[in-house]
Amino acid sequence: MSPSRFRTFLLASAVVLTCASPAGAEESRTEAPVVTSSPVTSVAESVVRVKVPLPASAGARPAACDWLSYLRFRHVDGPAKSADADRILIAQPGVLEGAGAFDSVARNTITQAAAQGRHLEFWALDRRSNCLEDQTGVLAGLAAEDSHVAVDYYYRGKEIDGRTFAGYPTNDQVAWLQNVGLEQTVRDQYDLMVKELSDAAVRKQKVLCGGHSLGGIITAFFAQWDFDHDPATKADAGFNQCAGYFALDTRIGTRLPGTAQAQAVPTGTTPGVDLGPEFVKLGLNLGFIPRTLSAPAVINSETMNLLAIAGLSADLDPGGQSDLATYIPAGPNTDDTYRLLFSKDYATFFKGSPTVQDFRITNAGVLGGLLDDNSQPLAFMQASVGFFSGGKLADKSFPVPADLVKTPGLEGLAKLVGPEKKAIPDEPNGPLYTWLDYDQMDGTVATSADGAPFTTPAKEVTAIDELARSLAEHPLDFTEHFFPTKLVTDIALASSPQIAGDAVHPEGIEANPTITLLAGDGILAGSPTDGIFGTLVVAPGYQHIDVLTAAATQNDGRPEPISTALADFAG
Template identity: 70%
Template sequence: MGRPALPMLTVSVLAASALAAGAAAAVPVSAREAGRTEVPVASGSPVTEVSESVVRVKVPLPAAAGPRPEACDWLSYLRFRHVDGPAESADADRILVAQPGILEGAGAFDSVARNTVAAAARSGRHIEFWALDRRSNCLEDRTGVQAGLAAGDVHLAVDYYYRQKEIDGRKFAGYQTNDQVKWLQHVGLEQTVRDQYDLMARELPDQRARKEKMLCGGHSLGGVLTAYFAEWDFDGDHATTADAGHNQCSGYFALDTRIAKGLPGMGGQVPAEWVPLVEFGAGAVKAGLEAGVVPRALSAPAVVNTETMNLLAIAGLAANLDPGGESDLSTYIPSGFNQDMTYRLLFSKDYPTFLKGSPTVQDFRFSNAAALGGLLDDHSQPLAFMQASVGFWDGGKIVDKEFPAPNNLEEIGLGGLTRLLGTEKKAIPDEPGGPLFTWRNYDRVGAPDDPVHRSKDGTPFTAAGKEVTDIAELARSLSEHPLDFTEHYFPTKLITDIALASSPGIADDAVHEGGITANPTLNLQAGDGLGFGDPQPGDVIAAGYQHIDVLTASAVQDDGRPEPISTNLAAFATR
């Protein structure tokens, strides 16, 4: 079941630690060399035997990248280890190094990292899990969310981001414009894999130790980046191999992805509509980025952009602090095109509702947990790569949500759209001005008091075996960490480089063609995720999981069995 609201003292202690983690003057736990800090992160996770710290290592960008904030010359990651394990990473039995997916940050690995480290410890092995934060995340401002957590007041976070309220003398500078992130046009595939190599080499200088102890992998796009990393030559001498990416790892792990040089769930290709200039070649894209015609950070007018990613953290904060309390975010957050259109896209029952713009989300009453569920649950969120299985609506009349697509895609010959929209039927509350809609957590679906809401075809919208993530833990992961769950400024160049990798000057150092097969790979797939239509021999398939669930699923499932992704990942790491 979902946990109750956090006691104020607990909230304050947790967030005060998280705020300290982001402070420039933080006292490092370890200072093995200049330009490195490590600060503990207090957590409300039920997996108490795993400790977390945020590590920052100074690895400046090349001067050619141009002006950028000083924070962007540092690389960061969340380090998870067992409380009884060694203090130094070099003494750990294994280290899992994880690349996030698209629009994803280090905080997204919270649950799978803790569960994996704990599972390994039960077999007598002490491993670490390093959740990488890509360099572009240096642009994010977590001040409001962390202060709201410390004060137990989500309004404090909203006031910081929307009403220019100062916190400790700091004022939100606004979301960065395309002109302000010009340096991102230099942060593509080469810089991203180089950042991972430099971080690994700085943290574990002995190449032989890296080869023995480290396993490389990631979620979603992280599998693609791991594939390029495996083939990359990092010393500029293609005849030597000690520096090759595959010789920094003893194995690979893929979380609802493949260790392959193509985007998962998209036939390996970058959709041309994401960056239209891709079809005109690398030169056109480069010119477009330099001129600012091509956005330097991937963004859409609504649903997927920097502000919306931050809104997810705010919604997570509200659900973390007071899951059963009535949400007022849709009215307390000042109206604007992005949030109004996002609400309209996510909470319209059908096309007439969307076109008319009524009823609006403000016409309904939601608990904070239900508001978060409406944003990310696989029965509400329309984009498959953003879906998790966290339970279901409760508290009133629920009907089919047939916008932006009907629930009978297979029947009308549009089954292929499930790769984009997900496998589950969408549902939505249908009583504006009515009761307080609440959220039935993953482990309460199928309970004796479950009303079993049904689609118009008479079948239940969901069942116990389809729900795997605790919404309370998802809320905590979204709001607790100094490194965010989401990625607000995803570099467009990273996607265009992957699409145009065969063009000269983009992946010229990806020369070790046997790198992907040089090490064993564990494929951990979501049963209903992006790769659900293409299972391969040897895959570990987690039934009922969506794309995000491989990161967020509860350590103990509602049938009492251990969580399969982390259990198998721990076994692979300690083999």
């Protein structure tokens, strides 16, 4: 059987396993192997689903949402039972992030530990709200090796195995998410851990709890949480479920970066006590506060799915010319997203031309343009995956000129858009723009208007094919289409009595060893480190996503530093 047909056969099997909803099964736990094209064949991956129903008070929801899911990574030579592993790392995802985002860091960490004679497991958690996603089209396109299959499913009503796309649920259709916030999120992790690792001693001795971005904040609240509602009994406390904590470009702390937590209004000082949380609760209940994080363009359910489709195209045919911008039907969301992401300057943005459809770009180039730190304008969505090649490039000054982030008093803009100069193709209807991978920075990189190269080998750390694979080949995907707003509002209002009643063990945050692994150019770059305790590791040149996706071998020939340090910490 040819490699292509073998891959198609295996991936088709994965589609069958994934598309079957666990909600109708009689068993309370399912585990199915996941087959990907990862070159790291020493790590086995499976998708685990455990039935943990929401309380009746949560409201009506799809049956699949009464299950919790995670990707289980383990070494092929390691023990079959999780409890017999040397360590189990359990990771909470960040905002707009799913379990598939942890693929590379999980594989690299497990491989590093195995080389030292230790067998780790890495559990990448999916939030409960990810049950609303329909990956049928992406996984069917993967099996058929044709991204048009995915587009036809999501945009043209084409049927796959008797199923048609029902559309993206609206705010009214996800009313139950108004009850899924911080309390439910930490409770879900606790319930999953207890069901999967019933021996409390195993949890306390072997589990490392952590996460990426917002996942570090969730971990801090988990550490403080009292799960039996009796502060006097601490065996159930979050910090007693973990042997240590790890933070991936985040901190183990309870405050959202760059904000101060809102305070409740003291009783007797103002009519209507605790207006903040009460107002938010009312807004979520009535729906005038959106129940999922969404914007008219760039950040919404459809565009998160578009990233998966772009990843699929780059995964299947990286050097082929992309036709997604023309094959996907035009619509307000896609048109506005393309315009916001691919405008060279304000004149181009307001004029509306040239558009991305006017350029010839490979599938890898499109994915790089969407997520690379020299193109993507939002720092929390950036990775360092290489650079454009094949045609004339221009400095991209939309939405923020590169020099502006260096203006005294405006340095904070770098936290929003990242510190790197942005570039964009500048020859419409011209040559085919290709993509140089992270390890192809050989002196041919174009120069910016200031005469310096847009990037250097030291600034590139993630392989474009690994990023594409992570986006497209997992039954629990890289992106999160329905991030529950209540999770963030609860954290912002965490000092109010209604929310803080169970986070009663502040000592829990420092109760266990901690490692903080920061991206050198990420969203926390330059922030004070005095609030960080335990071991601190900074990876130079890394962006916010790179701590999850960086290649096992870096351009300096050394092993990837984040996974190396994490494997050492797990020892």
